[in-house]
Amino acid sequence: MSIPVTLIPGDGIGPEVVNAAVEAIEAAGAKLDWERAAAGAGAVPTHGTPIPAETLESIRRNKLALKGPLATPIGEGYRSANVALRKEFDLYANVRPARSFAGVETRYSGVDLVVIRENTQGLYSGVEHYVDDERSAAETISIITRKGSERIIEYAFKYVKRNKRRRLTLVHKANILKATSGLFLDTGRALAAKHPDVEFKEIIVDNCAMQLVKNPNQFDVLVTTNLFGDILSDLTSGLIGGLGLTAGANIGRDAAIFEAVHGTAPDIAGKGISNPTAVMLAGVMLLEHIGERTAAERLATAVREAIASKEAITPDLGGSATTRMFTSAVLKRLK
Numbered sequence: 001m002s003i004p005v006t007l008i009p010g011d012g013i014g015p016e017v018v019n020a021a022v023e024a025i026e027a028a029g030a031k032l033d034w035e036r037a038a039a040g041a042g043a044v045p046t047h048g049t050p051i052p053a054e055t056l057e058s059i060r061r062n063k064l065a066l067k068g069p070l071a072t073p074i075g076e077g078y079r080s081a082n083v084a085l086r087k088e089f090d091l092y093a094n095v096r097p098a099r100s101f102a103g104v105e106t107r108y109s110g111v112d113l114v115v116i117r118e119n120t121q122g123l124y125s126g127v128e129h130y131v132d133d134e135r136s137a138a139e140t141i142s143i144i145t146r147k148g149s150e151r152i153i154e155y156a157f158k159y160v161k162r163n164k165r166r167r168l169t170l171v172h173k174a175n176i177l178k179a180t181s182g183l184f185l186d187t188g189r190a191l192a193a194k195h196p197d198v199e200f201k202e203i204i205v206d207n208c209a210m211q212l213v214k215n216p217n218q219f220d221v222l223v224t225t226n227l228f229g230d231i232l233s234d235l236t237s238g239l240i241g242g243l244g245l246t247a248g249a250n251i252g253r254d255a256a257i258f259e260a261v262h263g264t265a266p267d268i269a270g271k272g273i274s275n276p277t278a279v280m281l282a283g284v285m286l287l288e289h290i291g292e293r294t295a296a297e298r299l300a301t302a303v304r305e306a307i308a309s310k311e312a313i314t315p316d317l318g319g320s321a322t323t324r325m326f327t328s329a330v331l332k333r334l335k
């Protein structure tokens, strides 16, 4: 029986990379029943909102979505549809792995990191305003709760064990943000005592950024609050070759949304040269999530082999292939 999945093509390069990923996921042998749904800037003219009610209903029903990037106006306009979806479905765990690719030249080899980011609280809580009509000052409130910290850090400990990883590093700024980051750190220390079988370390975020650039292989799995996780996971993407290569899962108790870490890439949208790897690997994470291990493995191997062969790599990786040519190189390996 096919498993229903909500499919959100999204904005900018979204439709081209998502369609490429769907072809590859199907070629890998997974039986999924795609339910297309609109969201993002493209949904505003047709539905009057970046998150139409039917899209929310579809995700609520299927509990599973594959999503392309959604454009968010910068500094004005509606709030991020991504943040809204994460809040609506309480997708508290954002899991962003970054593993080196054979054939992609980067400063370091053998990078294998996972950033686990708290996805609903902190500075992304959406509590912000200008203090007066002249907009002479503004404030944003960071909300961190013990319960919210417990569930993400507990998720991270379980992730380490389930995936047979080595170590969990909690990233914080409790020296300055003594209450919010302090609460997150205290919660982590308390949970570490309950998981003596996992090596637990803590590090201040600025030092972590520097250490990641200097010697990434000293880290394994990192757990942190919303904003730090957002920034550090782009850094870890950069370590393995860029945003075209990294996928993320947004996991909640009742639903999960899989996506690329990258955005709508307006600079290359419409040119047919975007790299669909990130969304294909989001597909791999989705397949693993629903227990389709064989299809997940086949797809991950095909993508990695297609990149390693360099026969059709996209410009972000130094090649000149189109999205279509790279997709064909992946599909060929799945036949």
Ligand code: NAI
Residues within 6 Å of the ligand: 013, 017, 068, 069, 070, 071, 072, 073, 082, 243, 244, 259, 260, 261, 262, 263, 264, 265, 266, 267, 268, 273, 274, 275, 276, 277, 278, 316
């Ligand atoms: P971006 O990720 O769209 O682009 C950053 C750079 O990476 C650009 O040079 C772009 O060409 C390149 N890039 C990204 N994905 C690529 C791919 N698949 N293949 C080749 N090159 C790729 O980030 P930016 O420019 O900061 O954001 C643009 C828009 O995307 C904004 O509206 C932002 O809000 C939205 N966004 C949405 C996200 C989501 O839906 N999850 C995540 C990040 C940004």
